[in-house]
Amino acid sequence: MDDLEQTTLDELGPIDFFVIEFPESHLTGxxxxxxxxxxxxxxxxxxxxxxxxxxxxxxTVRLHLDEQDHRPVLAQFTGASSGLVGDDDLTVIGEILEPGTWAAVLVYENTWAAPLGRALRRAGGQLVAGGRIPVQAILAVLDDIEADSGTDHRLVERA
Incomplete structure (x- = not known):
């Protein structure tokens, strides 16, 4: 994995994270x-x-990749740690997990968007809103449109 500190702000794409909870016995890889x-x-x-x-x-405990040796695909991610996810984050994540489960916490850069971001910044553009739309919300809007319910749909809310 590349060193985040060596990447300049202008080179970065958007950075996202997610937390996915799994039942203890349901890891397929x-x-x-x-x-x-x-x-x-x-x-x-x-x-x-x-x-x-x-x-x-x-x-709640942090699992280290080397402890997961029965899952060889994880070895590719050994050392994938920029330090952005801290102990306080893990405490909060642990509080939302159900007992007897584990979670993968992934912080990632959308490198595909970096060239677009650079071009927009050079043109004076500045991000003023963003977000993620859950697939379930998109399906609900499409169902309403198909049913021609006349319901007003908004993807962007005022802050």
Whole structure:
């Protein structure tokens, strides 16, 4: 993984994160293979990949990649740590997880968008709003449109 500190602000694409919770016994590795493909294709750059477990007694622990040796695909992400995900973040994440589950915390740069961002910044553009629209919300809007419900739909809310 590249060193984030060596990347200038002008070179960065948008940075996102997500936390995905898994039941303890349901790791297939399929998602990790898809993640490797995105990295290999240059679409994203992994800045942090952290695994957290909330044990059945409610305690939360960080899982280290080298402890996951029965999942060889994880070895590719050993050292994927920019330090952006801190202990305070993991505490909050642990509080939202159900006992007996674990989560993958991924912080990634959308490298595909970096050239667009550079061009827009050079032209004086400045991001004033952004967000992510859940797939379920898109499907609900499409269902309403198809039903011609006349409901007003808004993808952007006032801050």
């Amino acid at each position: 399929e998602g990790l293979l898809a993640l490797v493909e995105l990295v290999d294709r240059g679409i994203i750059r992994v800045l942090d990949l952290v695994f957290v477990e909330r044990r059945s007694d409610g305690t």
